[in-house]
Amino acid sequence: MPRSDFWSGLAVAGFGLLALLWMIPNYAGSNPFAQMPPELVPGIGAWLMLVCGGIVAVKGLVQILRERISFVTTEFNWAAVGWAAWPFVYVAVAIWFMSFIKITWFGAFLIAGMLLLLGERRWYMILGCSVVPVVLLYVLSVYMMRVGVV
Amino acid sequence: MKKTFAAILGATMMTAPMAMADDWPTRPLTMVIGFAPGGSTDIQGRVLANVMEEYLGQPVNVVNQPGGGSAVAFTRLKNTEADGNTFLFGGTTALTFTPIITPVEYEIDDFEYLAAVALGQNAIVTSAEQPFSTFDEIIAHGKENQMTYAQQTPLDEAIMRAIAEEEGLDLAIVPTGGGGGMAPLVLGREVDFAYSGGTHAQYTPTGEMVVAAFMSAERSPFYPDTPTLMELGYDYSIEDYRTIIVPQGVPENVKARLLEAAEYASESQAFKDITEGNTFFPVVFIGQEEMEANVRRIRAATEEVMAD
Amino acid sequence: MDFSAVGAAAAEALTLASFIGIGGGVLLGYVVGVIPGLSRSVAISIAIPMTFYMSPYIAISFLIGLSKGTAAGSAVSAILLNAPGEASSAATALDGYPMAKQGKPKTALQIGLIASVMGDILATIILIFVAIPFARVALMFGPYEMAAILAFALVFIAGLSGGNIFKGLAAGGLGILLGTVGLDNQTGLPRLTFGYTELMDGMPLIAVAIGTLALSEMFVQSEKLRYERGTMSVALKKDDSDRMTWPIFRRILPTILRGTGVGTFVGALPGLGPSVGSFMSYGMAQKAAKEPERFGKGEPKGIAAAESADNAVIPAALIPLFGLGIPGNVSAALLIGAFAIHGITVGPLLLRDNPELLYSIFAGMILASVIMLALGWFGLMFFAQITRVPPHVVIPVVIFFCLAGMMLQGYGTFGLIILMGFALLGYLMKKYDYSFVTFLVAFIITPMLELNLRQSIILSRGNWEILLGRPIAMFFIACTVLALVTLIIRTFRTDKAAAGAPNSE
Numbered sequence A: 001m002p003r004s005d006f007w008s009g010l011a012v013a014g015f016g017l018l019a020l021l022w023m024i025p026n027y028a029g030s031n032p033f034a035q036m037p038p039e040l041v042p043g044i045g046a047w048l049m050l051v052c053g054g055i056v057a058v059k060g061l062v063q064i065l066r067e068r069i070s071f072v073t074t075e076f077n078w079a080a081v082g083w084a085a086w087p088f089v090y091v092a093v094a095i096w097f098m099s100f101i102k103i104t105w106f107g108a109f110l111i112a113g114m115l116l117l118l119g120e121r122r123w124y125m126i127l128g129c130s131v132v133p134v135v136l137l138y139v140l141s142v143y144m145m146r147v148g149v150v
Numbered sequence B: 001m002k003k004t005f006a007a008i009l010g011a012t013m014m015t016a017p018m019a020m021a022d023d024w025p026t027r028p029l030t031m032v033i034g035f036a037p038g039g040s041t042d043i044q045g046r047v048l049a050n051v052m053e054e055y056l057g058q059p060v061n062v063v064n065q066p067g068g069g070s071a072v073a074f075t076r077l078k079n080t081e082a083d084g085n086t087f088l089f090g091g092t093t094a095l096t097f098t099p100i101i102t103p104v105e106y107e108i109d110d111f112e113y114l115a116a117v118a119l120g121q122n123a124i125v126t127s128a129e130q131p132f133s134t135f136d137e138i139i140a141h142g143k144e145n146q147m148t149y150a151q152q153t154p155l156d157e158a159i160m161r162a163i164a165e166e167e168g169l170d171l172a173i174v175p176t177g178g179g180g181g182m183a184p185l186v187l188g189r190e191v192d193f194a195y196s197g198g199t200h201a202q203y204t205p206t207g208e209m210v211v212a213a214f215m216s217a218e219r220s221p222f223y224p225d226t227p228t229l230m231e232l233g234y235d236y237s238i239e240d241y242r243t244i245i246v247p248q249g250v251p252e253n254v255k256a257r258l259l260e261a262a263e264y265a266s267e268s269q270a271f272k273d274i275t276e277g278n279t280f281f282p283v284v285f286i287g288q289e290e291m292e293a294n295v296r297r298i299r300a301a302t303e304e305v306m307a308d
Numbered sequence C: 001m002d003f004s005a006v007g008a009a010a011a012e013a014l015t016l017a018s019f020i021g022i023g024g025g026v027l028l029g030y031v032v033g034v035i036p037g038l039s040r041s042v043a044i045s046i047a048i049p050m051t052f053y054m055s056p057y058i059a060i061s062f063l064i065g066l067s068k069g070t071a072a073g074s075a076v077s078a079i080l081l082n083a084p085g086e087a088s089s090a091a092t093a094l095d096g097y098p099m100a101k102q103g104k105p106k107t108a109l110q111i112g113l114i115a116s117v118m119g120d121i122l123a124t125i126i127l128i129f130v131a132i133p134f135a136r137v138a139l140m141f142g143p144y145e146m147a148a149i150l151a152f153a154l155v156f157i158a159g160l161s162g163g164n165i166f167k168g169l170a171a172g173g174l175g176i177l178l179g180t181v182g183l184d185n186q187t188g189l190p191r192l193t194f195g196y197t198e199l200m201d202g203m204p205l206i207a208v209a210i211g212t213l214a215l216s217e218m219f220v221q222s223e224k225l226r227y228e229r230g231t232m233s234v235a236l237k238k239d240d241s242d243r244m245t246w247p248i249f250r251r252i253l254p255t256i257l258r259g260t261g262v263g264t265f266v267g268a269l270p271g272l273g274p275s276v277g278s279f280m281s282y283g284m285a286q287k288a289a290k291e292p293e294r295f296g297k298g299e300p301k302g303i304a305a306a307e308s309a310d311n312a313v314i315p316a317a318l319i320p321l322f323g324l325g326i327p328g329n330v331s332a333a334l335l336i337g338a339f340a341i342h343g344i345t346v347g348p349l350l351l352r353d354n355p356e357l358l359y360s361i362f363a364g365m366i367l368a369s370v371i372m373l374a375l376g377w378f379g380l381m382f383f384a385q386i387t388r389v390p391p392h393v394v395i396p397v398v399i400f401f402c403l404a405g406m407m408l409q410g411y412g413t414f415g416l417i418i419l420m421g422f423a424l425l426g427y428l429m430k431k432y433d434y435s436f437v438t439f440l441v442a443f444i445i446t447p448m449l450e451l452n453l454r455q456s457i458i459l460s461r462g463n464w465e466i467l468l469g470r471p472i473a474m475f476f477i478a479c480t481v482l483a484l485v486t487l488i489i490r491t492f493r494t495d496k497a498a499a500g501a502p503n504s505e
Helices: A002-027 A040-067 A078-098 A103-117 A123-144 B002-020 B040-056 B068-078 B135-144 B154-167 B179-187 B252-266 B269-278 B288-307 C003-013 C016-034 C040-051 C056-081 C087-101 C105-138 C143-160 C165-179 C205-224 C246-268 C273-288 C300-316 C318-324 C330-341 C348-353 C355-378 C380-386 C391-408 C412-431 C436-460 C464-469 C471-493
Strands: B029-033 B060-064 B086-090 B111-119 B123-127 B147-151 B171-175 B193-196 B209-214 B241-247 B283-286
Touching: A002 A040, A002 C165, A040 C165, A040 C436, A078 A103, A078 C205, A078 C391, A078 C412, A103 A123, A103 C391, A123 C391, B029 B040, B029 B068, B040 B060, B040 B086, B040 B252, B040 B269, B068 B086, B068 B111, B068 B241, B111 B252, B111 B269, B111 B288, B123 B135, B123 B179, B135 B147, B135 B154, B135 B209, B147 B154, B147 B179, B154 B171, B154 B288, B171 C436, B179 B193, B179 B209, B179 C348, B241 B252, B241 B288, B252 B283, B269 B283, B283 B288, C016 C040, C016 C056, C016 C355, C016 C380, C040 C056, C040 C205, C040 C330, C040 C391, C056 C087, C056 C105, C056 C300, C056 C330, C056 C355, C056 C380, C087 C105, C087 C273, C087 C300, C105 C246, C105 C300, C105 C318, C105 C348, C105 C355, C105 C380, C143 C165, C143 C318, C143 C436, C143 C471, C165 C436, C165 C471, C205 C330, C205 C391, C205 C412, C205 C436, C246 C273, C246 C300, C246 C318, C273 C300, C300 C318, C318 C330, C318 C348, C330 C436, C348 C355, C355 C380, C391 C412, C412 C436, C436 C464, C464 C471
Parallel strands: B029 B060, B029 B086, B147 B171, B147 B193
Antiparallel strands: B086 B241, B111 B241, B111 B283, B123 B193, B123 B209
16 A cells, blocks of 8 residues: 555654644743753654654655556545545534533434434334433433533 | 622622522532542542532532643633532642643632631651651751652742752752652652652551651641651741632622531541541641631742742 | 451452442443454443442452453354454454354354353463562562663564554654653643643543544444445354363363463563464464364364463453553553552552452452353353344444543543544554554553653663663663664564554454
8 A cells, every 4th residue: 555655654754743843842841950851752752753654655655656656546436435534524513512512412312313324224223222322321420420411 | 800800799799689599509519620530639529529418408419620730620610600509629739839830711819718628748758768767867868968859749849959959968859740659769769758748648557658747837637746847947838728619709608508518528427537547638627718818828938939 | 468358358359249340341341342343442441431430449340351251252253253353353263153154153152251261260360379479579660670661561562563663653653742741740841732721631541542442443333334234143043962062171171271371471461462362372272283274164272272362361461560550451551541540550569558459359350250151151142142233333322432431531522622633543543554552552651651761860860870780670671672673673674575463452
């Protein structure tokens, strides 16, 4: 997979570079009296990412050039990408919801909605799988952990 | 300041018509703990919640809001409705110390300090196998030899640096990240002496660890013979009170009820057993007036130490 | 050994509450293990919030019971579905599935169960007898030794995590970087928190764990649903000749013992994990067999070898955890978090300060094995049915528990956003084959390593000669250098060939 190696390596190295140039100098703080300054260990991590990500990317690049394949895939399967992406969107929306309503109140709909999207059509499965976990959570949070409804 | 005053006025006026509520509380209360479950504050808080529930006749739910040594919890508490239904239980370091070194979005005047029910036990400890056991002996030993000290907070490090400078010690200070990390260093004699926020209580009964001095303002009832740093002539102290704290502007009658519940808890055997027996914090009862003064006094003293 | 403490421990292990707690853990683990795609670390990371209201002993035993249950339960789906519930049971499927196809599914399941339970009990006993003397020695370890051992563990795990070595190191680099977020433990000043008070205590471990392990796995699984939807499970029939007999047991006993030995050895080394153990044991059994060609075609010894080693790894991985406080694998690392939640620091001092707790946990572990045997034996038919639960039903429920588990932690919306970020990260790492095990272990070890290194440098006052009086530290520094050199040599040698070693978790 030279293509994905190249791009992922590039992303990792890029993040390492970002950390080295911007994040660590600005946000790691400093302690001139410390024998081991606070920016040392994050710096090691960032260098590892930069160097190793860079090697992965370069190896991918060499292979791409040797095999004469293009940098981006020509046949882009949008349906597959969409199928991989929708659960992320679904959960992200659920998280946004959770800043207004407690998950106990809409958890059953959350599960049922995803079951429907994943192709479950038997009503008793949908009802059982969505209600039972929510009831369990309610018992756990209110009666056992005593933190109130979450 | 003006803004806070207006806020208080607004809050009082809004709640004033409902002040008939002598039967408060009428719905479940929330106790906020600024640490993750399992720490000493959490354990004490959960027992306290049970006892207060007994007294107030409404469930007291415990909610953990960890982060920044309670800074997150205080930020959120400041923005909750001042009806007394939500209150915080915890130490005061996030108010007396944290704002000095990190920018936070709250200040001492945003809250009211209803009652302290337990005292922190900050001490300087050393291993029983060291050639010294009192603080004076540590200093005397340090004038001849290089010494090592294990810190847990920047505040105790600052105090110890100041003392080392006054006494002319060659002192290396290592971080430990907490009481769990301090104990092996002291017991293994990797360091000569260390700061302890209460962990020592597990090791002094077996005679492995010795308390050289207390950093609190007064001696601990558990170690009546051990002096405080103040008594030894060093003008430094670290005080911590486990306090019930509400946002500024809670109605008087609600505060009075909470105070009664706190006083009831401080006399309860269950709370004493856990707090003194398991977490080794002496149980006390300090009312609002004294606590308000305490918090401001500690903050001023801390600012002075950290300014150096 | 302190016998009054042992007695008290046994008494606590036999209360009703602990029966329910441990039994519940094993049962839950068994169910999770049976469901393909739900792994052990997923189960543990979601279950940690459930343990808050339990006593520390029951909480830990519950979680260990859960791990043990997953290891035994995963054999069921490996045998009946040819789809292992855990990567570590893949070796079990090699002979288990053919045997089930030949009309002996029950025998195969029983062999798997007996091998699991025996490997488990024996390894637990070894743990008890090794961890205790080990903890005594470990008490003499200071910051120098700890720093050296942690550095060794980090390099060792990076080298073993399989796949492309550079990708593994890059993932480790990210783990190191993120592990340093939070208040600097010396100055108390924020580091890489970007002004967020919520990050002052560091990236919350539970968000990182649930995100990269559980939630991201659900995204991976739901993506797979597009291409495949469940496989046919071999059904159990009423057939009296289909059961394990005494001659079969006698034939596989030596294999079980060997598997336990291999599993214990692999488990005690940090970073290897159960899949390495089970495959290694399977290979050794095949080499030692008189008729190696029968392996892969329904040989009972194959099941026994894989399952006994798989289960022996779980207790053995606790040897470095209880002895030194160093997690051997991701599940053990999550256990550190669970201990911390209950106010207990894991490490050599645990044995000294809380011997009752440790003995209770050991007693609970033995109890868990016994419960596992009973549950597995009598619940055979029931667990066989679970293999028929399709993944598309499992995914939404697990996602719900991931979100709810995070809310129970009290980090609020901020915690959920972090969770989502790490789920995305975990998904990408799995997709592009960056070892998320290396990432997580680096994330967990970095703060400990940095603290111990700092202490060593300050205490030695920069004087390297102090190491000469520290033979254990010297030994592990040598090991670290050796591991680094091997790593580099291996990297250059396998530069051409695409490495395909199994993941360690």
